[in-house]
Each structure stands twice: as C-alpha cells, then as structure tokens.
Amino acid sequence: MSATTAPEPTAALPTRSDEHPVTLDRREGPYGEVVLRERGEHFEIVANGCFLMDTSDGRSERLLIDAALTALPAGRTAPSVLIGGLGVGFSLVRAAEEERWGRITVVEREEAIVDWHRDGPLDRISGAALADPRTAILRADLVEHVRTSTERYDALCLDIDNGPDWTVTEDNGNLYSPAGLAHCHDRLAPGGVLAVWSAQPSPAFERALRNAGFSGVRTEEVAVARGVPDVVHLALRAG
Known part of the structure; x- marks a missing residue:
C-alpha cells in the first residue's frame, strides 16, 4: 500500500479555522520533512506536506x-x-x-x-x-x-x-x-x-x-x- 491511493495531500489540510497557521518548527529527517504549526489555540503536525493531526478534537x-x-x-x-x-x-x-x-x-x-x-x-x-x-x-x-x-x-x-x-x-x-x-x-x-x-x-x-x-x-x-x-x-x- 502507498500514499498514492489517497487524495492529494493539500486536499487533506484542515479548514477548522480561518486563522493563518504559524510554523513553530520545521525539520528534515531520515523520513522527510516534519512541521509543527500553531493555528489559533491549536497545534498541527504536518509530515512531507501531508496533514497528520491537530489538537482540536482528539x-x-x-x-x-x-x-x-x-x-x-x-x-x-x-x-x-x-x-x-x-x-x-x-x-x-x-x-x-x-x-x-x-x-x-x-x-x-x-x-x-x-x-x-x-x-x-x-x-x-x-x-x-x-x-x-x-x-x-x-x-x-x-x-x-x-x-x-x-x-x-x-x-x-x-x-x-x-x-x-x-x-x-x-x-x-x-x-x-x-x-x-x-x-x-x-x-x-x-x-x-x-x-x-x-x-x-x-x-x-x-x-x-x-x-x-x-x-x-x-x-x-x-x-x-x-x-x-x-x-x-x-x-x-x-x-
């Protein structure tokens, strides 16, 4: 299985808030890029341009x-x-x-x-x-x-x-x-x-x-x- 079976990563980015996200940290590692963003009162993790999760629900x-x-x-x-x-x-x-x-x-x-x-x-x-x-x-x-x-x-x-x-x-x-x-x-x-x-x-x-x-x-x-x-x-x- 691979990510190619899914929609384009940009389609998965959340739209829970109109606030512009602020990048707190961005790192390159052995598995690619991982980013921590802050959007309003919530945090988001994005890996290789693919939204993974945030703190809005859980x-x-x-x-x-x-x-x-x-x-x-x-x-x-x-x-x-x-x-x-x-x-x-x-x-x-x-x-x-x-x-x-x-x-x-x-x-x-x-x-x-x-x-x-x-x-x-x-x-x-x-x-x-x-x-x-x-x-x-x-x-x-x-x-x-x-x-x-x-x-x-x-x-x-x-x-x-x-x-x-x-x-x-x-x-x-x-x-x-x-x-x-x-x-x-x-x-x-x-x-x-x-x-x-x-x-x-x-x-x-x-x-x-x-x-x-x-x-x-x-x-x-x-x-x-x-x-x-x-x-x-x-x-x-x-x-």
Whole structure:
C-alpha cells in the first residue's frame, strides 16, 4: 500500500479555522520533512506536506485506547500497551489517565516530535503522561520494532498514518501487508488486541486482518463535521 491511493495531500489540510497557521518548527529527517504549526489555540503536525493531526478534537485518538482496553479479556491485570506514534499526545495521555493500564510504551521515530513533547510546546498536553512511571518512549521505527522485537504486549494501538490506505511514507505500507500483520500478531500476547486508527473505513483492511489470523474483527466510528468518519479497526489474537 502507498500514499498514492489517497487524495492529494493539500486536499487533506484542515479548514477548522480561518486563522493563518504559524510554523513553530520545521525539520528534515531520515523520513522527510516534519512541521509543527500553531493555528489559533491549536497545534498541527504536518509530515512531507501531508496533514497528520491537530489538537482540536482528539476523540478518535482517545477511542483508540479506550476500545483496546474494553476489548481485552475480563480480569487481565495491568495489561501492557504499545502506542505506535506519539503524534500530539492524545493517545498517550488517555492511556496514562487510565489506572488499569500497566506498562505504556510509545514508539516514535521522529526525533522532532519527541522533542516537541519533552521540551517544546506540546509539553502542555503530554507533560504529566510523560512523567508517569509507567511510560517509556522508544525512539524507533514502528515497522522495524514490530518486526524485530521479542516483546509481547496485551494491546497494540497504532496511529502512524492517515490509515492503512493512506500512509505517510511508502515504507509504512509494510505494516499493513500480510507480513506486517503477521508481525503484529506475534507481538501480541494471547487474547491481545490490535487497534489501528484510520481517517476512513477500510473493508479491504478488515479482510486483511481476518486473513492474517485475527478474530473479532470490527470497526468503531467517530463522526466528524464533514466527510467520512474517523475509525478504529479492532482485531484480537486468539487466547
């Protein structure tokens, strides 16, 4: 899968405010350009000209965490969660707010994004969550971590793209391939849950999850002001 299946990146830029965005930081890294912008009272992250997320809502990022926890088998004590992508920090904050989670590992490959949270403007969102003793930030490429790690988690909550059909970089498509989904399956403990954020529903991805051996495949929607809803794809590894 690649980003070429999606609309042109400029079509995805938000129109939530008429205020002109102010660029706070722009960096070139091994995966291209990443930009932090401020628009009114909100922050936006743009990668390679493609709008990723902002701080205007966050319902679907919180759903990513809540739905994964709800889908876990009852009675599991202090389940561990891997969050793929730090973004604006909403998913991490939601996980840290929930006492039932145990170990919280965030995998983020962009040094700039980590810096914006640790020492920059996004600290006001995620500062308390980063200070939580359960939280660890792992600077790594998520696709490589899932492929090479021997760690197992009770939940994988992945939000590194605009969805399986609209990746930020071409290499990210490997995560949603049969091999990538097999690696995700391997990273889960028995009974564990995979949750994948997407800016639009993907029946093809649901089929790919079933073909990869996941059960209980379903999609939860979050309505948006215009267009198709944001969704979280959920799937379980058999216990």
